[in-house]
Amino acid sequence: PPSKLQYRRVMLKLSGEALQGGMGFGVDPKVLTAVAREVGTAAKQGVEVAVVVGGGNYFRGASAWDGLERATADYVGMLATCMNALMLQSALEKQGVATRVQTAIEMKEIAEPYIRRRAIRHLEKGRVVIFGAGTGAPFFSTDTAAALRGAELDVDVFMKATKVDGVFDCDPAKNPDAKMLKRLQYSDVMIQNLRVMDETAITLCKENDIPVVVFNLYTPGNIMRALCGDLNVGTTIC
Numbered sequence: 001p002p003s004k005l006q007y008r009r010v011m012l013k014l015s016g017e018a019l020q021g022g023m024g025f026g027v028d029p030k031v032l033t034a035v036a037r038e039v040g041t042a043a044k045q046g047v048e049v050a051v052v053v054g055g056g057n058y059f060r061g062a063s064a065w066d067g068l069e070r071a072t073a074d075y076v077g078m079l080a081t082c083m084n085a086l087m088l089q090s091a092l093e094k095q096g097v098a099t100r101v102q103t104a105i106e107m108k109e110i111a112e113p114y115i116r117r118r119a120i121r122h123l124e125k126g127r128v129v130i131f132g133a134g135t136g137a138p139f140f141s142t143d144t145a146a147a148l149r150g151a152e153l154d155v156d157v158f159m160k161a162t163k164v165d166g167v168f169d170c171d172p173a174k175n176p177d178a179k180m181l182k183r184l185q186y187s188d189v190m191i192q193n194l195r196v197m198d199e200t201a202i203t204l205c206k207e208n209d210i211p212v213v214v215f216n217l218y219t220p221g222n223i224m225r226a227l228c229g230d231l232n233v234g235t236t237i238c
């Protein structure tokens with residue numbers, strides 16, 4: 001019920017890799033549907049949801065081959081995020097949730113261009129707004145795009161959906177004794193190099209006082225719990 005909502009407006013960052021699920025490449029329809037269902041539930045309860053999607057399931061500028069100019073590779077990466085944005089839009093609308101896609105690189109046959117005040121209006125009307133093409137500039141990440149749009153849209157929290165439960169003191173994939181940290185400061189992340197997100201993104205969050213919640217996308221119900229302000233979910237950085 002709306003009275004229990006802790007957040008008015010949230011930024012949800014979904015990496016491309018998260019949408020990939022069990023597939024080696026592209027999007028796993030099962031994951032996409034599950035994500036759409038939970039985002040839809042939160043939106044129907046009255047949380048204003050902005051989503052930035054990554055593109056790593058298709059292309060990452062930094063991992064392109066030698067000889068492909070970095071800026072060009074990054075533009076390809078940004079186009080990849082737009083494919084994810086369109087598929088997420090379709091999955092959400094299947095759940096009966098009104099959505100808009102806005103892209104930082106204009107492609108107006110398939111999506112609106114990014115217009116800040118228009119995005120805010122959509123959110124106020126209860127539409128989930130999905131942002132494609134990152135910041136529209138090479139040499140940035142979609143985490144930074146999410147922090148930037150989050151600051152512009154004055155969100156209450158930055159939700160970073162990952163494959164792990166939160167931030168650990170060392171890599172949980174390599175170390176069975178890895179301990180999850182429930183609460184951290186921005187400076188812990190920056191100084192200890194905990195690899196939560198790149199420095200540009202975390203700096204933007206810090207400078208704009210946006211708390212970051214890192215949580216596991218694959219635990220059923222987690223997205224909804226996180227969006228609705230359940231503090232037991234994941235690691236909070238503030």
Ligand code: UDP
Pocket residue numbers: 014015016017053054055056057059060061062073074075076077078080081133134135136137138139140141142143145
């Ligand atoms: N990218 C970019 N500028 C941005 C956002 C993304 O150049 O503002 C490019 C970059 O090459 C990146 C790719 O798009 O590798 C896909 O985004 P990202 O790696 O952040 O996706 P994720 O890891 O979240 O799937």
